[in-house]
Amino acid sequence: MSTSSITEKLKILEEIIRVPRYGVVGVTQNKLVYVSTVEGVFDLWTLDLETSKTVKVTSGGIHDVADVKSSSPLVIYTKDVSGGKELHQVFKVDVREGKELKVGDFKRFSPHGISR
Numbered sequence: 857m858s859t860s861s862i863t864e865k866l867k868i869l870e871e872i873i874r875v876p877r878y879g880v881v882g883v884t885q886n887k888l889v890y891v892s893t894v895e896g897v898f899d900l901w902t903l904d905l906e907t908s909k910t911v912k913v914t915s916g917g918i919h920d921v922a923d924v925k926s927s928s929p930l931v932i933y934t935k936d937v938s939g940g941k942e943l944h945q946v947f948k949v950d951v952r953e954g955k956e957l958k959v960g961d962f963k964r965f966s967p968h969g970i971s972r
Contacts (some may be wrong), residue, residue, distance in 0.1 A: 881931070882924025887929055888950050889924050899932060902951050913954045919944055932959070 876894040877881050883889065887902040894901075897917030914933070921933040929952045934944040946959040 881921055884924050884926050885929045885951050889951060900949060911954055913949045914952060914956055
């Protein structure tokens with residue numbers, strides 16, 4: 857296989873990987889809550905259902921998100937707080953304000969069940 861052939865295949869693969877992924881989490885406070893990799897990592901976003909305005913409400917990437925409750929403006933999620941060592945903390949964000957807060961001072965945990 858020639859170098860140019862490998863280079864061409866790698867360019868195609870890079871283009872595929874860069875395509876943003878989206879997933880709907882739920883609706884609350886007249887906002888559609890969704891996850892997207894549009895900026896490179898999974899973050900939570902909202903789409904105002906009246907104005908169509910989108911707002912990124914987390915930063916730095918999230919790992920998992922709980923089901924959204926239509927009666928609550930809070931969205932609960934986890935994120936890696938150890939720089940890639942898979943140690944997670946629980947956070948919440950108020951979709952009305954976009955204010956991200958750590959939930960308590962829980963001991964960090966690994967979602968894979970391995971303590972570090």
